[in-house]
Amino acid sequence: MPELEMGLAIAAAAALLIPFALWLLRWAQKRRFAKDLVGGEGSVPPGTMGWPLLGEMLDFLRYFKFTNKPDEFISKRRARYGDTGIYRSHLFGSPVIITCSPEFNKQVLGSMTEDGRVSSGWPSNELLGSSSIAAVDGVPHKRLRKHLMEAFTSPKALIAQLNIAELTIVSALEQWVFKKRIVAYNETKAMTFRNMCEVLVSFQSEELLGKMESLYRGLMAGLRSLTINIPGTAFYRAVKEAID
Template identity: 35%
Template sequence: MAGSTFWLVVLLGMFGSLLGFILNHFLPLMLLRLNGSLPPKGSFGWPILGQTLAFLKPHPSNSLGAFLQHHCSRYGKVFKSHLFLSPTIVSCDQELNYFILQNEGKLFECSYPKPIHGILGKSSMLVAVADTHKRLRNVAVSLVTITKSKPEFLSDIEATTISMLHSWKDKSQVIFCEEARKFTFNVIVKQVLGLTPDEPQTTRILEDFLTFMRGLISLPLYIPGTPYARAVKARRRISSTVKAIIEERRRQAAETSTNSSRSKRSDFLEILMDVVILI
């Protein structure tokens, strides 16, 4: 009897989830029609998946890609779709996009699809709004200002550049986008965490960062083994690693006897601690 009840609950849960996905796919369109408002032309594609897979299909950076080209030629520059598990209005119209950007925070609110929040984190500057976004932006601006004012800023970038160029000597082929990503990452890690590319922590963070980037543009289904699920876990590991580094720096700062060293780390640490608390 208990076993039958368990499977009944499982079946009801699966049925409820499936019904929820179907309603999420079709209900917005039905409500718009009932209210007498018709969305732009377009297609929602498959239930649950929508048109996300076609949208994420790689294409040359100097083109719109097959998905946008096909939909723009068929439905116009503004069309409806279903992307990242959410009904979506896609705009390729320059004037409309300019109007939206000019009225951000007034008529429109900048945001990412909800499934992307799982990767970026609830308090990421890319998804945060209102006071939280303002605070994160102030932290980022302060961090950039302090970093650029450091005397060793340019010398660190030069050293990173020379090191990366030397690493290309024995390579028959260099993938520029990956190397550019590594260069940017190494500069940020050096300036923010004080880690060099040769340190084990840097390697671990880089691996998690690359996993994170691959999952950021993937189908947002949290199923173990998928790029999305791996990206969510990678972001958590990065957050834990950064927190551990900050705690270690704070402990070292407390043990430092010279006021100059303590002051230098205190300003830098204060910014990082604000970010960690928000995460």
């Protein structure tokens, strides 16, 4: 009987302490990052910072990767915190602000590209470099965007791209005839990538195209992963390929 009573006492204590410990972890996570989101002043948007280290990544992956219902990630927050159009969270290892209304999105994008007050913080500079258009904000972003628009959307550039695309599409269609049976999704992706390589770096080598596509897939996997640079992770493989 004493052993039974002791076991019951331990179980009762655990039933009380475990929920408290979980609450304490979430509270500590909120206290650690909430002030950073507003620079230590004002109030933060509604939401939760999730768990230490993980944040809300499990919930994010559930809707974006496993159930393929990304809209429900936002709908869940609207139902819980109200249709404010802006929420706080902790994703990919960092505190973040999620905006999901046209007004907030316009304000955020304008701040990033006009005066640089807001930064996306994504993707990692380790993968794309600190001077890529995806990594810079404010005036540098406007300057790079202007050059890119001139290079790819001017009438002369569009005509050249259409000529290249025509040759790529005709070549792909001729190859599809000999294959007799194809997976349209895979073939279309391969054709699009081939066209991109021809437009950007002007090569058509099958061997080099295959290597470039493999590197590109690794890069994209790294961009969508947590920035944890340890062996075995997608980010580590992508960084290694970028360095090599």
